[in-house]
Amino acid sequence: MSSSKTSENQALAARGWRIWLVLVLLVAIVAGISSKLFSLYSAEQAFLRSQGDKRALRTMLIPAHRGLITDRNGEPLAVSAPVATIWADPLMMDLQDAGLTRLAQLLGEPPQALRHELTANHERRFLYLKRQVTPELAEAVEALDIDGIHVDREYKRYYPSGEVSTHLVGFTNVDGEGQEGLELAYNQILRGEPGRKLVLQDRVGRTIKHIRSLQDADPGESLQLSIDQRVQYMAYRELKAAVEVHQADSGSAVVLDAQTGEVLALVNQPSYNPNDRSELNTGALRNRALTDLFEPGSAIKPFTVAAALMSGDYTRDTLVDTSPGYIRVLGASIKDHRDYGELSLTSIITKSSNVGVTKLALAMEPDAVRNLLHNVGLGRDTGTGFPGERTGVLPYLNERQLVERATMSYGYGLSTTLLQLAQAYIPLAADGVMRPVTLLKREQPTDGTRVMPPGVAPQVLEMLETVIGPRGTGRRAAVEGYRVGGKTGTVHKASGGGYAEDKYVSVFTGVAPISNPRLVIAVMVDNPKGQEYYGGLVAAPIFSRIAAGALRLLNVPPDRWPEPPDSSQVAMQ
Template sequence: MSNAEDPTVQTHAARSWRIWLVVVLLVLIVAGITSKLLSLYGDDQAFLRSQGDARTVRTMLIPAHRGLITDRNGEPLAVSAPVATIWADPLRTDLQHTGLSRLSHLLEIPSQSLMADLRDNRERRFMYLKRQVTPELAEAVDELDIPGIHVDREYKRYYPAGEVTTHLVGFTNVDGEGQEGLELAYNQSLRGEPGRKLVLKDRVGRTIKHIRSIQAADPGEDLQLSIDLRVQYMAYRELKAAVEVHQADSGSVVVLDTRTGEVLALVNQLSYNPNDRSNLNTSALRNRAMTDLFEPGSTIKPFTVAAAMMSGQYTRDSIVDTSPGYIRVSGATIKDFRNYGELDLTTIITKSSNVGVTKLALSMEPDAVRNLLQNVGLGRDTGTGFPGERTGVLPFLNERQRVERATMSYGYGLSTTLLQLAQAYVPLASDGIMHQATLLKQEQPPTGKRVIPPGIAPQVLEMMETVIGPRGTGRRAAVDGYRVAGKTGTVHKASGGGYAEDRYVAVFSGIAPVSNPRLAVAIMIDNPKGQEYGGGVVAAPIFSRIAAGALRLLNVPPDKWPEPAKDQVAMQ
């Protein structure tokens, strides 16, 4: 038998062929694996890394806290406190986790409601559970380690002075965006820029490693206001008490530094607590001192007298005959409280004579009074940048509009905000130099602009001082130890195309001390109810208390010393 026919040889050859086939296949497999490994570690490495990172590496925002808002002395008015937001990824949340019952207790959410929300939103990847919780509560939630439940750190705005400064400062919403006041006006600079960082997360979204910072958080810029929190507190206290005593609808107070135009205090009633707005009355949101318009009444008379002196036709000793106590102008009758007879310019202000200022206004150029009122800031924006600030109404009048010219001379037929009225009194306190009102602290003294010729404003200021004297209408505005000048105003409220007989606005605007003016204070009480409603009995006493306190707080030396008793003079 030949080898070719030998079965043993054939079997051995077949086995040898199979072995070589297996060896070749193994070599090919090893070569393929090696080639793939080389490919993975070479050409495909960047792609695979990006795919892996896309599933595990995340860019997270680093919250930036808003800038601090302070008063002129650095006292905080708005600060950012660390808080946290609890949110869920319903798709990743383990509904069987034993910590969910504890979570519902911590968040004060009924367990059934929490489970139902997670179950009903199963297809969603994001759902708020509770916002702005304390860091301690957030730590407790973190410790539960529930898949799909996450904690984000952020900031919440807090207002230490509460309702006292809220109309100026305003507030932010839950996302930290300014909604009212200076928080809204300066939102862009206050809010800052959040940072970014790379983190490694597991398959259920939990952060397991911080990789690196991409961009640091840039906190918002701080904002320093011009107000003095001590004066602000005092003004708010006095205004709130007066509104309650006189059962008024509302009220406002503005205190300005006459040297710079800085607002040292600006308060309103009604007010609200910005830290708890759950029961907020929307009518309390308005910054009435800057948004509500009213006719300023007799507080305009000093400017009519100043315009008369500026015209060159009058001096402070000029005599105006106001007999018989009224005057007819184009069919309208303008009256005084009684017949004052012949009055000099000082006594016109002292007695608040409507007839006197009417005769002055009608004897001048038609636009003389209006031009001065415009120059001292009425009828135009104060430039504070406050959201919603009103400009008021200051109409142009021609020669034939005699009634309108007459009523403007004593403060009717025009409208202003209380801030504008306080600002208008600044030139009377600074020898005719106008300093525009500002809500921000001024690092350098402003230059100012002359709006009244030199020498006239000091004379008018001395005339206004008689209003506080025993024969004046503002006796209750007196301040012990200080010379005070001012003007009362009692204005009938507009109603149904005319004026209501039993509804008033009580106004007082004053300056102290006269010898070296530092403060201009304007007060408006809207619709006081009861037996007292005039500016001299409602608003003037508020001025007295606020000016007295502010002058002491600002260390302004007295300029009025008690006169010695007669027996002491005799002994000397």
């Protein structure tokens, strides 16, 4: 009996100890919970409130309006239109929501495809559904009120002039960043700075309330170009028609204001539509007037003659014997089309005599022609800041390089862009003053730098007018009612370490009007196919049509009037 009572007492003692242990643990747990609750409602209240706000308050970006690009007269070339982006938060979505069928219809895709895309990305928190949609479509999507479907406002770039100005203006990507042309060159000032605002959102990310603006969006600056959109359209139309007629590989044309150096038009073929780049050929992206190099050929001869006049050893009437129609220089034969005999400096330009300019170049200081070409901008950056613009090649020549000096005198052995070539003719139109070219509108003309003595350029300009006359090589460049002058160039294309016999570059560069030069126009057509390939037959007519249209659009008065009929002949009739 005593042993059983002892066991009973031990069991009761053990049970009592366990009860007290449980009670102590319960008291400790309650105390811990009470302590934590006290802490949450006192010391950690501010922290918890901030954490809650972070899950409900959001800082949203306010897109900045990209700066406008206009022509010199304020006509828009690049504008930003309001659009929207539709995106999804698949993790917060009900994939069985009936509204997804209507959403798919609005986005223009099969409902099953949309559901499959959302299912495949069900763990993601962000998924683009469609970008740059119209504001009307965005409003329709918002009206569906589907959990996890969001609409952000942004801007889309639009180019009113389409393919006409695209090589100059360029374009932006879907995020509004400049990718080509001046959109790329001036991206930093065009893009602006986005603003920020504080908003209250619900658990699925929908904006419930706009709290306050944190920072206003800073729109980008506008950019006013030097081009005149009227002249640009007209030049583009004429160049495109000629490239198609002659089945050429490509072509370019540049129109400069001879008084300011401003680019009034710059066009290329082939081109592309920046508003629809779905079938864009990358070869059409190049702004060939600034990136493609070619040997200018006979378009350089006026500068060889100018260098001769600057030497003081020649006048415009000095005779140079070009017989028998060719000359040999260190074993190399340089030829004219025929034996012209004795030619004055004026006739050397009129007839485009290779022999004549070769004799002039070899009779002068070794660097005379090269220095003048450098001073008028060949082989140097034009300073436009255009992405990818090339400087060309203007080699240094010593006195022993007779063949190279000879070929440089008529435009071989050096390379240039069409814009450089047009710029080089500005001093001929401005009495020897060189003005830098610009793609932006100038409020005030620059002073310029004198590269020829006074009086030399006007003489060369009058020589260039004879090229358009009945005995010249550029008769098709004539413009009714205006005195114009210029120089043709027909260059064999370089191929495989030599020159191709059946591929040419046709060039014409000229000035209008001669009496008071206002325009410098350069035209280049690459590899015209067919029987017509000379610069005087291919490029000169393009110059004529562009000059005629530009002079009238700019209200430049005619300087060539029809001669009055002979009064005696009228009386006899």
